[in-house]
Amino acid sequence: MATPPRNLASRMQFLKASEIRELLKLTQRPEVISFAGGLPAPELFPAREMAEVTRRILETEGCKVLQYSTTEGDLSLRQHIAERMNHKQQTRVGAEQIMITSGSQQGLDLSGKIFLDPGDVVLCESPTYLGAINAFRAYGPRMVEVATDDEGMVPGSLEQALTREANVRFIYAIPDFQNPSGRTWTVARRKALLGLAARFSVPVIEDSPYAELRFEGEPLPALQALDEHELVVFLGTFSKTFCPGLRCAWLAAPPDLFSRYVMVKQGADLHTSTLVQRQVATYLDLYGLDDNIGRVIEVYRERRDLMMGILEAELPAEVTFTRPEGGLFLWVTFPPAVNSRELLQKCLEQDVAFVPGGAFFPDTGHDNTARLNFSCMPPERIEEGSRRFCAVVRAFLA
C-alpha cells in the first residue's frame, strides 16, 4: 500500500542525518585510510578485564544487576565519578550531583529539552561539535556562533552576542581538545566566559569528553571548577577514556537543575543499563582508570606526532593546522578558495578520508577547513594516509 501523508512535528524540518555518519558509511571500504571518524582505538579496550568484571558481578550480585534501577544511576559509580572529577578536573561536586547518562549525547539532548523553546538562542564555539548541533536542533533553537581563536571563545564577541541576543538559554563549550578543532581554552578565557555567564545569568553546558587525554602540559581546571554561581552543567563520559560501546557517561549539575535532568531522563529512557553501570563501577573498583588512560595517551600521542610530523613536512605553507595537546582531532585550514568537499572527493580516489569542516559551523561557510582524526588508525596507516592526504592537497592547490 502507498505510504500515507505524514503530519510530523515541525522540528523534523530542521533535522538531517549526521553528515559524518553518512560519510562514514562511504569510507568503510577496508582499503580506505579514514581520518574521518571519531573512534577511539579499539585495541586499547580492556576486553579481558571486562569479561572478568562481568563474571564477578553476575556471581556476587546476581540478578539484581539485570533488574530496573534508579534514574539517577548506581551510587557507587556516581561516587567514583565525583571523586575522580574533584581529583582530576579540580571540581568540588558530590555524588548527589552526578546523574548517569546513556552517552554524553544524551546529556546534550536532555539539556536541549530542559532549556530550549523554538527560537531560543544557543551560543557556541565556531566551529562546534556536530552531534551537539543535531541534538539541540530537535528543540528548534538558533545556534549562534561566537568568534573563537586558539585560546577559546573571544570574550568581546561573547559579550556582544549576550548583549545582542535577548533569549540566550545557554552557552555550549568544549574547553579541552575540542571536537573538531583540537583547541584548548586558556584559564583566562575560561574565567572570562564565567564572568560573562554570571553577569548575564546564562547557564553553561560544558562538554568535556577529552580533558583526561592530555599528552603534554598541565591539566587545566574545568569550567565547573571555576564556577562560583551554579551556572555550569558538566558533561563527562567513559567513551574516550574507556569504552564507547558501553554508552556510559554522566553529567554533574547544580541541585535545582539536577532534579530537572532526572525528570527528563525518566521520560527519555527510565535509566541507563544497570549492568553497564555495575560493569564500569566494578572495573573502577578492581583496576581504576589511570592505567588504561595512560596507555591511551601514549598511543594517541605517538599517532598525533606521526601525523603532525608529516603534515608539517609535506603540506604547503599556505595550509595551516592546529597542534592539539590532547584529544583525538586536529583541524586543517586551507586557503579561502579551497572547498574541502571537493578535496575529499580527490582524497577518496586515493583511498584516504577526512571530514570537511563546513559541517561543524551552524551558520555554514568555512568550507576551506577539515577535521582529521588521529586516534583510530595504526601508525603505518597514519603514515601512509597522511602522505597521501598531503599529496592530494599539493596537487589540488597546484
Place this chain on the structure above:
Amino acid sequence: MATPPRNLASRMQFLKASEIRELLKLTQRPEVISFAGGLPAPELFPAREMAEVTRRILETEGCKVLQYSTTEGDLSLRQHIAERMNHKQQTRVGAEQIMITSGSQQGLDLSGKIFLDPGDVVLCESPTYLGAINAFRAYGPRMVEVATDDEGMVPGSLEQALTREANVRFIYAIPDFQNPSGRTWTVARRKALLGLAARFSVPVIEDSPYAELRFEGEPLPALQALDEHELVVFLGTFSKTFCPGLRCAWLAAPPDLFSRYVMVKQGADLHTSTLVQRQVATYLDLYGLDDNIGRVIEVYRERRDLMMGILEAELPAEVTFTRPEGGLFLWVTFPPAVNSRELLQKCLEQDVAFVPGGAFFPDTGHDNTARLNFSCMPPERIEEGSRRFCAVVRAFLA
C-alpha cells in the same frame, strides 16, 4: 552562592516526576509488601547464562563489542527480532524495519519527538501507561482519553474523537495485557481501530511489552500485523520477557518513519550499548527466548491466580477487578466515593502498597481505582499482602 533564576523551556511546566517512582521510594522499606511497582521477578533472570554469554562475546568478538556502532543497531539482533515478531505476533516485518532502542521508553520519547508540536493531540486509552504520558508531555501535546472497556477502545468514541479533534498526531495503544488495566483488545476492536486510523490517516503507536506473557487463551495478532496502510509503529522490549536492567528494546516502523526514528535516535544517544545488544543477540543464539518466557509465564500465572483467588474471596461485592490473561497487572475499581490515595495511606499502615489509579488518567479523576502488580512478590507475600489489602478495603468501606 544563591542559585540564579533559571529560564527553562516552557515544556518544563508540564513535567513532573513520575508519581509511581516517587511512591516506590516510600514503599521500599523491606517490611512493605509492594504491589505498587512494575518489576519483573528478578529470580527468573538468567544471570549464569549472561555471564557465559558475555565471556564468549568478549573472547570471540573482542574489542569490537566495546566500540561505537550504528544507530540502527546490531543486525543479527534485528534479524532475531523480526523473525520472532513474525512468528509470535503475526507481523511481516524485515530486519531493516527494526531499530534497537534503549528501552521502550525511548521508543515513546522518540515518537513524541517525531510527531508532536505543542497543542497537538494524542489519543490514548483510558486509563493509559503513566510512562507514556510523561514521555509525550515533554512535547506539549494534549492527551485525550478515548472511552475504553474490557474489549479495547470503544470505536464510536474513537471516531468521535478523530472527528472532533483537528490535529490528532497519533493514537497510542497497549493492546495486550495493558498497563495498568491488564485488559486485552479483541481482534474486532483492533480492526476497528485500524479502519478508523486509515480513514483519518492517523498513525498508531502500538506499545507491546507484555504480549508474549500470555498465561492462557490464544495469542492475538499485533495491530501492526493487521495494518495494511503502514500506519503502525510497533514498540517491543526484552524488559518483561528477559532482563529490564539491560535496557534493550526495539521498534518496528514503516520505511519512511524508520529513517526519521534513526535520525532522532542519533541525536538522543547515538546508539544503544553495543555490548548489551551483542549480549542479547548471543543469548538468543545460544538459548533462545522460549524457555525463559515459559518459566516466566508459569510463575506469573501462579501469582496472578493466587492474588485473584484472594481478591475474589475477600473483597466486598461492590469492588470489581479485571482478570488479565497475561502480563503483570490487574486493575481494581472501588465504589465512586472511594479515594484510593486515602486507601493507600491505610494500606501503608499495614505495610502493603499499590498505585492509586488516578495517575493513569491524563484528564485526572477516576480516583476510585488502583493498579496491583502480581509479578514481583513471592507467593507467600502475595498471599499475605492480598489478605491485608482486602482487610483494609473492607474496613475502609465499612
